[in-house]
Amino acid sequence: MEAPHSDTSSDTSDFSQAVTSHKQWFKSVLGLGALEAKLWVASSAQLLALMCGVIFLLLTTWLLIIATSAVIAWSYGLPLIGIFLTATLVTFLSAIVLLYFVKRTLNNMNFSRTLDTIIPAEEE
Template sequence: MKTTQATEQADFAELALSHKKWLKSVLGLGALEAKIWVTSSAQLLALIGGIVFLLITAWLLLIASAAALAWSYGFSLVSILLMATLVTLLSAAGLMYVARNTLKQMNFTRTLDALIPNDQDSSENA
């Protein structure tokens, strides 16, 4: 009776240890993915800041050039300003589209797949 109980305790200790190792590896994977996500976020923020600065500069120069050209052809100032506003809004919409696509690509699917594999992943490994 005592040997059976000792064996069960040893088996339980091994089971607990294996579960601790598994949990540690999963949490390590989550921590690694979080580090990658934070680094990617910082890079994305820096890139967006640089893009915004350069685009503002470029658009101001382009709008000023187009306005000067339109003024020389006799367009009214109001129509020039309305066209400049429209072009600026369209460019902002384009930037929002690019940023939204980048954010969609930043996810935790690798950790989720490690925890709960898809049916496709299970059938491919079999």
């Protein structure tokens, strides 16, 4: 016995409505994701601008500390060339220390542990 023709069209209609409903849900989820991404980008740009301000102020503070130390040393009669060489050496050593911290941070940014956790490597 054959199924009535109206049942087939009803099934097709139900399937079509389900597909349409899922498409609308997926579109709203993607729209929410896009909105979240826009907020994240705007917040990241604001954070970057604030960090640039902080870096500028820290750099200015560091240079003022060196300048104040140089003026104090000069007021005690130390030669100006010696003061400038010492300030240059201190600045250079500070840069080396910061470079060490940058390299250490880059070495710690290893995503292979996360990848190995998600997709374990097969051991032979």
